[in-house]
Amino acid sequence: MSTDTTTEPAQVPAGPGDQSRRSGLPSWAVQGLVSLSAILLALLVGAVLIIIGDDQVKAALGYFGAAPMDTFSAAFSAVGNAYKALAVGALGGVTPITESLTAATPLICGGLAVSLAFRTGLFNIGAQGQLIVGAILAAWVGFAWHLPPGIHLIAAILAGLVGGAIWGGVVGLLKARTGAHEVIVTIMLNYVAIYLLQWLLTTTTFKRPGREDPISPIVDANAQYPQFGSTRLHVGFFLALAAAAFVWWLLNRSTIGFELRAVGANADASRTAGMSVGRAYFIAMLVAGALAGLAGSQQVLGTDLPLTDGVAASVGFDSITVALLGRGTPLGTVLAGLLFGALNAGGLQMQLQTQTPLTLTTVLQAVIVLFVAAPALVRSVFRFLPKERGVGAVLAKGWNG
Amino acid sequence: MKKYVRGLAIVGVLTLAVAACGSKPTDDTAGGGANKDFKACMVSDSGGFDDKSFNQTSYEGFQAAVKAKGLTEQKVESKSDNDYPTNMTAMINAKCKVIIAVGFKLEDATDKAAAANPEVKFAIVDSAPPKPIANVKPLGFNTAQSSFQAGYLAAAMSKSGKVGTFGGIKIPPVTIFMDGFAEGVRYYNKQKSKNVQVLGWDDAKQAGLFTGSFEDKAKGQNTGQNLITQGADIIFPVAGPSGLGGLQAAKASAGKVNAIWVDTDGCVSAAEYCSVLISSVKKGMDVAVQDAVTSVVDNKFDNKQFIGTLENGGTALAPFHEFDSKVPAELKTELDQIKADIIGGKIVLESKAQPKAS
Numbered sequence: 001m002s003t004d005t006t007t008e009p010a011q012v013p014a015g016p017g018d019q020s021r022r023s024g025l026p027s028w029a030v031q032g033l034v035s036l037s038a039i040l041l042a043l044l045v046g047a048v049l050i051i052i053g054d055d056q057v058k059a060a061l062g063y064f065g066a067a068p069m070d071t072f073s074a075a076f077s078a079v080g081n082a083y084k085a086l087a088v089g090a091l092g093g094v095t096p097i098t099e100s101l102t103a104a105t106p107l108i109c110g111g112l113a114v115s116l117a118f119r120t121g122l123f124n125i126g127a128q129g130q131l132i133v134g135a136i137l138a139a140w141v142g143f144a145w146h147l148p149p150g151i152h153l154i155a156a157i158l159a160g161l162v163g164g165a166i167w168g169g170v171v172g173l174l175k176a177r178t179g180a181h182e183v184i185v186t187i188m189l190n191y192v193a194i195y196l197l198q199w200l201l202t203t204t205t206f207k208r209p210g211r212e213d214p215i216s217p218i219v220d221a222n223a224q225y226p227q228f229g230s231t232r233l234h235v236g237f238f239l240a241l242a243a244a245a246f247v248w249w250l251l252n253r254s255t256i257g258f259e260l261r262a263v264g265a266n267a268d269a270s271r272t273a274g275m276s277v278g279r280a281y282f283i284a285m286l287v288a289g290a291l292a293g294l295a296g297s298q299q300v301l302g303t304d305l306p307l308t309d310g311v312a313a314s315v316g317f318d319s320i321t322v323a324l325l326g327r328g329t330p331l332g333t334v335l336a337g338l339l340f341g342a343l344n345a346g347g348l349q350m351q352l353q354t355q356t357p358l359t360l361t362t363v364l365q366a367v368i369v370l371f372v373a374a375p376a377l378v379r380s381v382f383r384f385l386p387k388e389r390g391v392g393a394v395l396a397k398g399w400n401g
Numbered sequence: 402m403k404k405y406v407r408g409l410a411i412v413g414v415l416t417l418a419v420a421a422c423g424s425k426p427t428d429d430t431a432g433g434g435a436n437k438d439f440k441a442c443m444v445s446d447s448g449g450f451d452d453k454s455f456n457q458t459s460y461e462g463f464q465a466a467v468k469a470k471g472l473t474e475q476k477v478e479s480k481s482d483n484d485y486p487t488n489m490t491a492m493i494n495a496k497c498k499v500i501i502a503v504g505f506k507l508e509d510a511t512d513k514a515a516a517a518n519p520e521v522k523f524a525i526v527d528s529a530p531p532k533p534i535a536n537v538k539p540l541g542f543n544t545a546q547s548s549f550q551a552g553y554l555a556a557a558m559s560k561s562g563k564v565g566t567f568g569g570i571k572i573p574p575v576t577i578f579m580d581g582f583a584e585g586v587r588y589y590n591k592q593k594s595k596n597v598q599v600l601g602w603d604d605a606k607q608a609g610l611f612t613g614s615f616e617d618k619a620k621g622q623n624t625g626q627n628l629i630t631q632g633a634d635i636i637f638p639v640a641g642p643s644g645l646g647g648l649q650a651a652k653a654s655a656g657k658v659n660a661i662w663v664d665t666d667g668c669v670s671a672a673e674y675c676s677v678l679i680s681s682v683k684k685g686m687d688v689a690v691q692d693a694v695t696s697v698v699d700n701k702f703d704n705k706q707f708i709g710t711l712e713n714g715g716t717a718l719a720p721f722h723e724f725d726s727k728v729p730a731e732l733k734t735e736l737d738q739i740k741a742d743i744i745g746g747k748i749v750l751e752s753k754a755q756p757k758a759s
Contacts (some may be wrong), residue, residue, distance in 0.1 A: 049751075099487065103483070158558060165680060195613065198570065198571070198613070202571060212572075212573040212574050212753070212754060213505045213506075213574075214570075215505065215506065217507075219507065225491070231508060232487075299483070303483065303486060305482065305483065305486075305509075306509060308482055308506055309570065310447055310481060310506065311482060312484035312485045313447075313481030313482055315478070315483075344480075345487075346488055347480075348477070348484060348488060348491060349491070351477055351478060352475070352477050352488075352491050352495065355476075357478070358480045359479050359480075360479075
């Protein structure tokens with residue numbers, strides 16, 4: 001955690017349309033190469049884990065002296081089968097691809113919530129809590145209200161946005177007014193949100209009629225995101241893309257966005273220049289919260305999930321890694337979200353076909369981010385990678401506002 | 402680069418040295434597999450199959466059925482609540498003949514899959530759907546009955562006159578244990594005109610002590626310690642792996658505090674704590690799951706709700722193990738009498754968390 005608050009070096013470009021392609025490769029290409037290398041390295045680490053965990057390899061190792069090639073062929077087939085299942089499960093056909101996109105949807109929105117805060121110099125660990133509150137409100141409007149088609153969905157989505165915005169806005173307000181550290185506040189609000197959800201699920205308002213278990217009714221059909229054919233892909237995915245476009249516009253084309261980035265680059269300089277740092281913090285957290293709330297709405301309105309204490313899964317926390325991998329840019333976040341969505345969807349297939357534990361995909365995701373956050377490490381393995389200027393700028397700063 | 406080569410060589414030589422003594426086994430694919438093309442499948446909830454309690458016990462029963470009948474098994478673990486519909490679909494696509502879903506959270510996914518695939522049989526652990534579907538068998542457990550015995554046992558064994566309990570999350574499959582426990586203590590007080598107190602759960606108010614998680618062992622230890630500080634000398638943690646922390650707290654008391662475990666026989670599943678375990682309240686998910694799978698293979702499947710009771714052995718008080726000599730013979734007789742009275746209907750439990758017969 002660097003507390004380096006000097007100017008953002010080499011200005012991380014947002015989107016492909018940047019101006020830094022003078023010397024050698026454009027920096028987005030270098031970043032892309034580093035990310036790809038990180039993914040490759042992570043797959044190698046994963047391969048080692050698969051080999052260690054594989055029963056057939058273990059069995060073959062038992063008589064390694066007698067038939068050493070058995071061990072290697074078992075190892076190769078274990079890794080090959082697992083990664084093949086992963087790839088097929090993520091990309092092999094219409095259903096796998098739509099499953100990947102479905103899994104990516106809330107990750108993109110959550111990732112944007114973290115990215116936007118990053119760019120303003122805030123570390124938003126609270127996407128989980130904002131997502132939960134968004135999901136609570138969206139689900140409640142979805143099952144307790146009964147409105148005509150179209151209007152009901154819009155009302156439920158708006159409820160989700162408002163819920164997330166409140167939960168995020170409180171953080172921004174506290175930071176702006178009292179200087180309370182957003183990391184502490186967001187972590188604590190995550191707890192408040194999950195316990196609020198657990199408590200609500202014991203009340204008659206949220207409990208499913210005839211059930212004692214903490215499970216809510218399913219939202220009305222009118223309030224669900226329309227799905228495409230028999231797949232689970234729903235309109236929420238395009239809302240996520242629209243949200244990414246909005247964040248890009250906000251950061252790069254709007255006056256407010258300029259202030260946000262300025263505050264993120266150097267809060268003191270921005271204050272001296274006459275900008276309201278507090279206002280920037282508040283707006284950033286408000287919008288970030290709303291984005292996380294959108295992800296929450298996708299959890300309850302998208303894939304006909306009822307509201308349970310596990311409704312947020314670990315989406316809010318995975319969003320942080322998505323944002324890190326995406327380097328805090330909207331486009332990067334979308335791509336990272338798609339990658340993680342594919343890993344999630346493929347991971348289920350991998351487990352099903354080769355009994356490789358699901359936790360492997362979690363390890364893959366973690367290792368990818370680890371390598372992305374340590375580009376020097378990646379470069380020490382892949383010597384051909386060009387030096388990147390300002391790499392990790394977003395990653396190294398912003399943690400301490 | 403040289404360094405790496407040298408390292409690899411050393412590792413290689415070591416591996417050879419260690420492994421050289423083994424010999425390649427001959428192919429032994431023969432044997433077993435009477436029903437190899439019958440595929441039995443299981444979907445876990447987000448706890449995973451290694452949770453040392455709920456999913457694991459169900460999986461053990463599942464494996465027993467697979468082994469006994471020579472079936473092909475396929476299992477899939479859910480990482481989060483998001484995975485249930487996907488995993489259920491994957492199991493349908495894998496052409497499973499029977500699918501066991503572990504946990505009430507999978508109910509929506511199970512019902513949906515069952516309605517769309519009437520030829521596939523389903524069983525769901527810990528669930529009592531309001532409207533039974535022809536191919537879904539709910540498996541419920543009235544653990545209040547055996548917890549009642551546990552409460553009586555705890556009250557009789559307590560020296561401080563205070564016993565304590567805490568739960569993981571306040572949901573009926575958890576509070577049912579605590580209800581039964583509290584009722585058992587109350588029954589003891591009535592029978593013996595004593596005043597043993599229950600800390601951590603008020604079954605009339607349905608309020609008490611919860612760790613808020615089934616995973617957080619440290620929280621379980623704090624909560625257990627909290628009860629011990631308040632004077633409890635027997636604790637009853639109903640919190641899965643988090644409850645193991647409670648056992649840790651009991652063990653740290655060096656003999657002053659003992660505990661009663663839940664779900665499985667603690668002396669088997671958590672053997673390191675056997676020295677402080679008076680007994681355990683067993684929830685026979687393994688037996689129920691095994692029966693459900695077997696019934697499908699034998700073409701005897703029905704959608705009648707199964708409720709594990711003291712009568713059918715679906716729930717029971719585990720052996721006393723190391724406490725066998727410390728539990729008075731008279732108390733053992735009383736516990737047997739309670740069991741008979743509950744089965745005979747002489748003792749009626751009040752817990753609202755009990756699964757209702759359909």
